[in-house]
Every structure is written in structure tokens, then in C-alpha cells.
Amino acid sequence: MNWLLLCRMLGLLGMLVGGSMVFSLPWAFPLLGETDTFEAEGFQGIVSSLVLCLVIGGGLFLIGRRETGTVLRKEALAIVGLGWILSGLLGSLPFLLSGVRHHQGDQIVPITIADAIFESVSGFTTTGASVLTHLEAPPAGAAPDQHLEKLIPRCVLFWRCFTHWLGGMGIIVLFVAVLGQLGAGGKAMMRREVPGPISEAVRPRVRETALTMWAIYVGLSVVLAGILYAEGMSVFDALCHTFGTMATGGFSTWNASVGHFQSSTIEWTLIAFMLLAGTNFNLYYMAISQEKKPGQNPLLRWFAPFYRDPEFRLYLSILSIATFLLAFGLWAEQRYGSLSETIRHAAFMSVSITTTTGFGTEDFDQWSSFSRALLFGLMFVGGCAGSTGGGIKVVRFLLFARILKLEAEQSFRPNVVRPLRIAGVNLDKTLRHEVIVYFSFMLLIFVSSFMLLVAIEPGGPWGQTDGHNIELIDCASAVAATLNNIGPGLGAVGPTMNFSLFAPQSKLLLSLLMLVGRLELFAILVLFMPSFWKTQ
Numbered sequence: 360m361n362w363l364l365l366c367r368m369l370g371l372l373g374m375l376v377g378g379s380m381v382f383s384l385p386w387a388f389p390l391l392g393e394t395d396t397f398e399a400e401g402f403q404g405i406v407s408s409l410v411l412c413l414v415i416g417g418g419l420f421l422i423g424r425r426e427t428g429t430v431l432r433k434e435a436l437a438i439v440g441l442g443w444i445l446s447g448l449l450g451s452l453p454f455l456l457s458g459v460r461h462h463q464g465d466q467i468v469p470i471t472i473a474d475a476i477f478e479s480v481s482g483f484t485t486t487g488a489s490v491l492t493h494l495e496a497p498p499a500g501a502a503p504d505q506h507l508e509k510l511i512p513r514c515v516l517f518w519r520c521f522t523h524w525l526g527g528m529g530i531i532v533l534f535v536a537v538l539g540q541l542g543a544g545g546k547a548m549m550r551r552e553v554p555g556p557i558s559e560a561v562r563p564r565v566r567e568t569a570l571t572m573w574a575i576y577v578g579l580s581v582v583l584a585g586i587l588y589a590e591g592m593s594v595f596d597a598l599c600h601t602f603g604t605m606a607t608g609g610f611s612t613w614n615a616s617v618g619h620f621q622s623s624t625i626e627w628t629l630i631a632f633m634l635l636a637g638t639n640f641n642l643y644y645m646a647i648s649q650e651k652k653p654g655q656n657p658l659l660r661w662f663a664p665f666y667r668d669p670e671f672r673l674y675l676s677i678l679s680i681a682t683f684l685l686a687f688g689l690w691a692e693q694r695y696g697s698l699s700e701t702i703r704h705a706a707f708m709s710v711s712i713t714t715t716t717g718f719g720t721e722d723f724d725q726w727s728s729f730s731r732a733l734l735f736g737l738m739f740v741g742g743c744a745g746s747t748g749g750g751i752k753v754v755r756f757l758l759f760a761r762i763l764k765l766e767a768e769q770s771f772r773p774n775v776v777r778p779l780r781i782a783g784v785n786l787d788k789t790l791r792h793e794v795i796v797y798f799s800f801m802l803l804i805f806v807s808s809f810m811l812l813v814a815i816e817p818g819g820p821w822g823q824t825d826g827h828n829i830e831l832i833d834c835a836s837a838v839a840a841t842l843n844n845i846g847p848g849l850g851a852v853g854p855t856m857n858f859s860l861f862a863p864q865s866k867l868l869l870s871l872l873m874l875v876g877r878l879e880l881f882a883i884l885v886l887f888m889p890s891f892w893k894t895q
Contacts, residue, residue, distance in 0.1 A: 380409045436882050478490055485749065519610055576747075591625070609718050639744055639745035669781055683705075714748045
């Protein structure tokens, strides 16, 4: 392990994270008529955090400044794994230094270190699980009350949502795009961060790939922010909900999430863009860069890469079937007054959970057991490879189904050897092994983390709060929601609840699961192997 090179890269990454905090500072001032006071504590907290990031990052960079070696596979894994951990730790500073408070039972208490790390990691990994309560300021003219006072500065709320946007496309991808000159090392780092087993670079040069992916990401974000503003959101809300949508994160600026706006137009807009964010971004590049053919319809030419991609077709099929089943269940319950409203809520939650965004319009924990079970299953699906979505990824389910089919045929035709194919291309035999290993590891991590969480929270000492008693489904849902980067779960961590009442040890465990899920296991797991750190 080249320690000096590792320090140099982590130092640059730390300074990049600190520099990104600058965008939160303007929101501490009265701006666009959305607030009439200067949030001094929030402003000072952001500035202090920025300075600390630059000091820590600069110190690490100075240690390894003379090292110009090549980033090899080991170093790439270490930079990605430790880089995300470092980003989560540095990103927690604004919460700790800005006077952020939240409810704990009937008391208002300062945010703890475990809380701040949980919130920061949840933001960067685009999980959207939260420990914060009372996000919005009290309504004008409300009587003085400790339960109504503003607990979170608006500039910190912006930073909270902005971490989504940074982590959505990937802080390492941004790092490569900004820094460049990493060659094969940059490509190795991007492969460890961009989700999915067969996501290929869209250009042969890694920096061009990173810049292209970020250009598409920024372009879609600008379009969505403009649409949301035109539909009645404030600039602040439009930006923050754009960050959460395009990163498939789910942090909102309101306790009621998207349901606060009570707008079917906004909900359908977010459904469309959540679906786009869960799509492989390489398909967008392929659609844009295709050569024109004489007489070909431009619209058909643009949609051709999407139609030809089997993962995208399965992705749409899963969302369509899930929406139909949810709508059928909700209609049978007679929960909503009209069929259109039923379909809208079913579509929103199907897309929100499957893409791992986690936005909410309703308390789906009050839906029928069938509907909740369906949503729990969708938590494990995720978006497409190369998207900003979490979860296992649609392509892995596609490959796993084909592997099972091949194995079943092998049982009665042992002499027939068929290749694993997708989109007419024979895939490498190692990919077959990787898919099986991934599913095995996910099952092992889910079960072991579930048992450990139950052990940490014996009998649910926090479970009696507000009449909620902890059950096995609460722990299972918490693990599924964090490991798959969903955010809200069921029961004690449902859409109207949060993770604030978990023990500090549980929050750190769940934070680790968010990182494991976002980086797809190995970039984090290898950090715990002593042999990984040996020189030879």
C-alpha cells in the first residue's frame, strides 16, 4: 500500500468536500424573500466546517505531496472506501458546529456525534434516512413554544440536501472530473464507485467519461429545478428537492416530504425524474451521441438505445407491475376517493421505493399488509446499473434469473454448455461468479446485521416511545432501508418516524451499512481485512 499516495489523494478529496460547503453559505442570509433574518450560528458553523476541512485535507495533502506514483488496484479501493468514510466524517461538521438540535422524546437536545455522522453518511450515500425532526420553521404568528422553535438553520438544510447531489453521481467521479491526470487509476476508482456489474465507460478517456456523466447529471438537474420552480416551489425548495430526486436520495425540507405541497402536478413531475435518475446514464450518452441516418425519425433514434437495453425494459416492467399491484390493493381498500388519485399514489411510491429515492406523499405504513410487503420487496430491487439509484440493481436480477435458468437446464442436459448472454453479447464467465457472490454477500450482510441490530437494541429500550414497541420487522426494515439506500422503512422507521431513537451503536452500524450498500460491498469490506494493508 502506497501510504503517501493515499494521503495525497484523500487530502485533495477532503479539500474538495470543504470547498463544496461554499454553496450553502448564501442561504444563511435573507434571500428571495424566504427568510427575514440572518442565521449567524448556521453561517459560522458552515464557515468553521469549511476551514476545518481545508486544514485536515491540506494536512493530508502535505504529507503525501511529493508522491507521484500510480494509483493501482489496492490504492483505488482504499481511496474509494476511505474517501467515502472521510467525506461522511467531514460532512458531519456543519451539523455539529451549527447548533443543530432535534427532539428526543419530549426534550430538545443538541445533535450528537453519532447523529451527525448518520445524517452526513445518509446524505452522501443518497439514503435519505434521518435523525432530524421539525425541519421547517414554525408558522408565522405561532405562539412561543419549545416544540415549535426552529431547530435547524436553513443553510444546514441546504448542505444536508446538497450532500445528496454530490453523492448521487459520486464524489469520486467528481474528484476525477475536477482533478484529471489519473489515467488508469482514475478508471479503477470510478469502476469501484459507479454502481452496477457491467457499467462501461462511455468514453475511452476516464476524465472525459466523468465530465460527460456530470454534464448529463447537471443538465437534468437544471431542467428539473426550473420545472419545480414554475410549478410553485420556492427556489430553495426547488433546488433541495432536485438534489434529492436526481440523486435518488429523498431528503426534503419539510416534515411531510413531498406530501407537504399537496400538488399532483409536482408529484407526477417527480415520478418522471425519479424514473430518469434510476436509468443507466450511459444510455443518455448513447442516445445523444448516435449518428444520424437519412430518413430516420429523430425521436425513434433517440429512444433506440433505451428500447434495445434489456435492463431498461425489465426496469420499466417492474415499475409497471408494482404500480398496478399497489393500485389494485389501494383500490380494494377504498383508501382514496378516485381511481386517478389511487394510481398517482401507487405510482409515486412504486417509483420512489424502487429507485431508492424514498420521497413520500402518504404514510404507506398505514396501508394493507399486502401493499407494505410489496414495498418491502421493492426495497431490494434498486435502479439500473450506472444510475444514481441504490439497491441490488435490476441488471443483477436479470443476470441471476438467467443463471438459474442455465443451471436448471444443466441438471438435465449436463453436456450442453450455454454462454451467459445479455443484449446479444456473451458475458465473461467471471461475471457469473460475481453475481452469485454479490447475492450471497448481500444475504449474509442482511442477516448478520439484522441479528446484530436486534442484539444492540435488546427488547427495544427506545421502543416504548410514543407507544411504539420494537419488533423484528422494525429491525429488518431498518437494515433493508439503509443497506439498500432507501431511507424510510416500515414500523418504527416508517415514513412518519425516523432513526433518532436508535442507540448510538446502532446508528454507527446503520451508517456502515449505507456505505456498504452505496459502494456495493467490496470497497468497504476490504478495509477490514489485514492482508489488504500489507505492502506485498
